[in-house]
Amino acid sequence: MERRTIFGGWLLPAAFVLPQLLLTVFFFLWPAGEAIYGSLTRQDAFGLRTQFIGLENFVDLFEDPLYVESMWRTVYFCAAVSLLSMSVALLLAVFADREIAGRGFYRTMLIWPYAIAPAVAAVLWILLLHPQIGMVAHGLKAIGVVWDYKINGGQAMLVVILASAWKQVSYNFIFFLAGLQSIPRSVIEAARMDGARGWRRFRTIIFPLLAPTTFFLLVVNLVYSAFDTFGTIQALTHGGPGKSTETLVVKVYRDGVVNLDLGGSSAQSVVLMVGIVVLTVVQFRFLGKRDKT
Amino acid sequence: MSSRTDWTAHIVLSIGVLLFVLPLWLVFSASTQDPAMIGRGELSFIPGSGIGVYWKVLTEGAPGVAPVWHLLMVSFGMAISIAIGKIVISVLSAYAIAFFRFPFRLVCFWTIFFTLMLPVEVRIIPTYSVMAGFGLINSFTGLTLPLIASATATLLFRQTFLAVPDELVEAARMDGAGPLRFLRDILLPVSGANIAALFVILFVYGWNQYLWPLLVATDSRLDTIVIGIVKMIGADTSVEWNRVMATAVLAMLPPVAVVLLMQTWFVKGLTEGDK
Numbered sequence: 213m214e215r216r217t218i219f220g221g222w223l224l225p226a227a228f229v230l231p232q233l234l235l236t237v238f239f240f241l242w243p244a245g246e247a248i249y250g251s252l253t254r255q256d257a258f259g260l261r262t263q264f265i266g267l268e269n270f271v272d273l274f275e276d277p278l279y280v281e282s283m284w285r286t287v288y289f290c291a292a293v294s295l296l297s298m299s300v301a302l303l304l305a306v307f308a309d310r311e312i313a314g315r316g317f318y319r320t321m322l323i324w325p326y327a328i329a330p331a332v333a334a335v336l337w338i339l340l341l342h343p344q345i346g347m348v349a350h351g352l353k354a355i356g357v358v359w360d361y362k363i364n365g366g367q368a369m370l371v372v373i374l375a376s377a378w379k380q381v382s383y384n385f386i387f388f389l390a391g392l393q394s395i396p397r398s399v400i401e402a403a404r405m406d407g408a409r410g411w412r413r414f415r416t417i418i419f420p421l422l423a424p425t426t427f428f429l430l431v432v433n434l435v436y437s438a439f440d441t442f443g444t445i446q447a448l449t450h451g452g453p454g455k456s457t458e459t460l461v462v463k464v465y466r467d468g469v470v471n472l473d474l475g476g477s478s479a480q481s482v483v484l485m486v487g488i489v490v491l492t493v494v495q496f497r498f499l500g501k502r503d504k505t
Numbered sequence: 506m507s508s509r510t511d512w513t514a515h516i517v518l519s520i521g522v523l524l525f526v527l528p529l530w531l532v533f534s535a536s537t538q539d540p541a542m543i544g545r546g547e548l549s550f551i552p553g554s555g556i557g558v559y560w561k562v563l564t565e566g567a568p569g570v571a572p573v574w575h576l577l578m579v580s581f582g583m584a585i586s587i588a589i590g591k592i593v594i595s596v597l598s599a600y601a602i603a604f605f606r607f608p609f610r611l612v613c614f615w616t617i618f619f620t621l622m623l624p625v626e627v628r629i630i631p632t633y634s635v636m637a638g639f640g641l642i643n644s645f646t647g648l649t650l651p652l653i654a655s656a657t658a659t660l661l662f663r664q665t666f667l668a669v670p671d672e673l674v675e676a677a678r679m680d681g682a683g684p685l686r687f688l689r690d691i692l693l694p695v696s697g698a699n700i701a702a703l704f705v706i707l708f709v710y711g712w713n714q715y716l717w718p719l720l721v722a723t724d725s726r727l728d729t730i731v732i733g734i735v736k737m738i739g740a741d742t743s744v745e746w747n748r749v750m751a752t753a754v755l756a757m758l759p760p761v762a763v764v765l766l767m768q769t770w771f772v773k774g775l776t777e778g779d780k
Contacts, residue, residue: 218604218605218606219604219605219684219687220605221605221607221684222605222606222607222608224601224605224684224685225600225601225602225604225605225607225610226601226607228597228598228600228601229597229598229601229602229613231594231597231598232594232595232597232598232617232654232659233598233613233616233617235594235650235651235653235654236616236617236619236620236654237616238635238639238651239632239635239650239651239654240619240620240623240628240654241616241619241620242631242635243628243631243632243634243635244623244628244631246631246634246635247628247630247631250630250631300521303517303521304517304518304521307513307514307517307518307521308514308518310511310514312510312511312514312515312518313510315518318518318521318522320765320768321522321525321526322518322521322522322525323764323768323772324525324761324764324765325525326709326764327709327712327713327757327760327761327763327764328713328757328760328761329712329713329715329731329756329757329760330713330715331713331715331731331734331735332713332731332734332753332756332757334735334738335532335734335738335749335750335753336528336529336531336532336753337528338738339528339531339532339535339548339750340528340531344544344546345543345544345546345548345746346546346548347531347548350546378524378525381524381525382525386772386775386776387775387776390772390776435624439624439626439627440626442626442715442716443713443715443716443731443735446715446719446735447734447735447738461626461627461716464629464630465629465716468629468630469629469630469633469720474630477629477630478630478631481627481628481629481630481631484626484627485623485627485628487627488623488624488627
């Protein structure tokens with residue numbers, strides 16, 4: 213969509229767009245370019261000569277079992293976080309959409325956790341699940357479960373999934389509730405007339421109508437769980453024990469910042485960029501199509 | 506409206522609320538208890554008497570971490586600069602793109618749009634080296650400036666601006682309003698709700714940053730409160746849990762307050778803007 217009535221001149225708009233453009237070029241495009249350049253070259257041990265090596269860094273990366281493992285781990289982690297967080301949020305939103313007393317209160321109480329930082333969410337979960345001080349951890353021990361996520365990799369994964377999904381519920385709740393509210397009451401009334409009730413009404417009428425919201429949230433949740441959970445994971449497990457909670461972003465950080473392997477981490481950055489570009493394009497194509505119909 | 510109480514809804518929603526409120530209460534409760542007791546695993550839901558810990562963390566901090574009042578100041582500075590910076594920059598660029606025709610307008614638009622796809626997390630190493638080149642490591646500018654560019658906010662304002670009726674623009678021109686006056690007297694007032702909503706979203710975004718400050722500010726004087734908390738837990742030997750929890754409460758208060766105070770605008774802006 214374009215405007216018909218516009219102002220003349222180009223100096224003023226150029227000056228207005230300049231700050232945004234400069235920031236974009238210096239802090240987005242330049243680093244992205246540098247990552248791509250770095251991923252296609254190799255420096256000798258002294259950093260004196262840089263050699264163009266094509267896709268060799270990527271071949272190395274995908275032949276590295278540790279990287280492939282981390283990739284699958286990330287896929288599993290993202291799927292678990294998105295699924296858990298979205299289903300809890302959808303359940304809550306469906307009930308918060310009903311005409312009941314005190315729903316304003318319920319909504320507020322379910323929306324405020326949006327403000328919690330991922331790293332601070334980790335602190336809350338430490339109080340519940342930390343092997344020494346955690347309240348739930350003591351309960352688990354009391355019934356005979358050997359619980360120590362600092363040693364047990366599977367349990368560590370469970371803890372970071374729970375903490376990450378918990379933090380994202382309120383975001384999903386806000387969108388599902390808005391989605392539910394935008395379904396015309398007449399549609400629901402019509403379904404009621406036809407005798408569809410309860411679960412059947414939800415499954416056949418409401419859930420399909422929520423599909424755009426669900427799809428949008430799925431992409432947002434995948435991006436969130438892949439990238440924004442760094443703080444949660446770092447605070448809870450540092451990617452450990454061993455590598456059992458090392459997602460791709462944690463790995464880039466460990467390899468690049470902690471272990472200073474710059475070539476390898478450039479290639480890793482490029483893989484992440486490609487991943488997020490694909491997700492964004494998919495999202496825009498889908499939402500764009502929906503708008504046209 | 507049914508006259509019967511919908512018990513299922515009340516039960517499900519109450520469980521949902523408890524899921525979020527109980528951990529929060531436990532954090533508050535733990536902050537007032539004896540750290541040795543917490544360390545032994547004798548955590549209780551009933552607050553202790555150690556409310557003085559808040560004064561202690563505010564003025565002293567914890568071993569290896571700056572006093573919490575200082576962490577709060579850095580976080581405030583960062584969150585406010587990012588929120589205001591992003592809003593100003595995005596309003597200006599969206600205004601230029603929506604209301605003017607100038608060379609490379611579409612190139613500018615797509616360049617900005619492209620950044621939507623590059624969160625800090627995917628460009629950790631290269632961004633760091635570019636920052637180092639500018640000498641921005643360990644500076645407040647380095648902490649905030651790279652996070653200020655925002656495609657989302659620009660797109661949102663562009664949409665709002667495109668929805669302004671042509672008649673309004675014409676009328677303003679008839680009255681002899683130049684582009685600057687039009688922006689100030691017409692566009693800014695009609696975007697008030699959007700600006701408020703974005704402020705909440707961006708304040709929370711800035712406040713909750715972790716990876717970026719971790720990378721770019723190794724000087725402990727630039728530690729934000731989120732960084733400070735993770736540092737406190739990281740000292741694995743003898744963590745003073747009451748201090749950690751008090752700091753966590755203080756870290757949550759400002760963003761939660763902002764969300765609660767501006768809830769209506771925030772929810773509207775979030776759900777209408779992103780799609």
